[in-house]
Amino acid sequence: MNARTRSSPAKGNQALASVPSSLNVLAGIWLMVAAVLFGHRGNVAGLDTRWVDLAIGFVIVVVALTRAIAPRAVARAGWGVNVVLGTWLVVAPLVLDYGGTPVVVNDVVVGVVVVVLTCASLVLTKRARPERDVDRQVGDSARFQ
Numbered sequence: 001m002n003a004r005t006r007s008s009p010a011k012g013n014q015a016l017a018s019v020p021s022s023l024n025v026l027a028g029i030w031l032m033v034a035a036v037l038f039g040h041r042g043n044v045a046g047l048d049t050r051w052v053d054l055a056i057g058f059v060i061v062v063v064a065l066t067r068a069i070a071p072r073a074v075a076r077a078g079w080g081v082n083v084v085l086g087t088w089l090v091v092a093p094l095v096l097d098y099g100g101t102p103v104v105v106n107d108v109v110v111g112v113v114v115v116v117l118t119c120a121s122l123v124l125t126k127r128a129r130p131e132r133d134v135d136r137q138v139g140d141s142a143r144f145q
Helices: 009-037 048-067 075-094 101-143
Strands: none
Touching: 009 048, 009 101, 048 075, 048 101, 075 101
8 A cells, every 4th residue: 555545644634624614614604693683783983883793704704714625725814814803803892882792792702712713723734734744755755766
């Protein structure tokens, strides 16, 4: 059995790295749904906070979906964007006037979930990388023998 025909644990690790990002997609969708369901009464610079949550939820979904499909392709950029957005979700309702308690609680909880899942995805992506590099080296050396 050569290096190309055996099942690689790196593929399993890459699939595992996609799970937190897939859950982040759901968190972003929930944030957008909750923005419509909950009564946002706050304004930020003349903009209804509902639109802020809709925009942030949309960006979280796009970045997380991209990372779920190809976790290694956007490891650093996706990590940074979703950590910043998740942190903003935690801080913004406490600093700005976001209106009702359900909105504040929802944004803080979703923000924490996004940050934790994004960090988990990054860790799992980095764990998959060395094994893939080892497989590549084994495959490369097998060609030259």
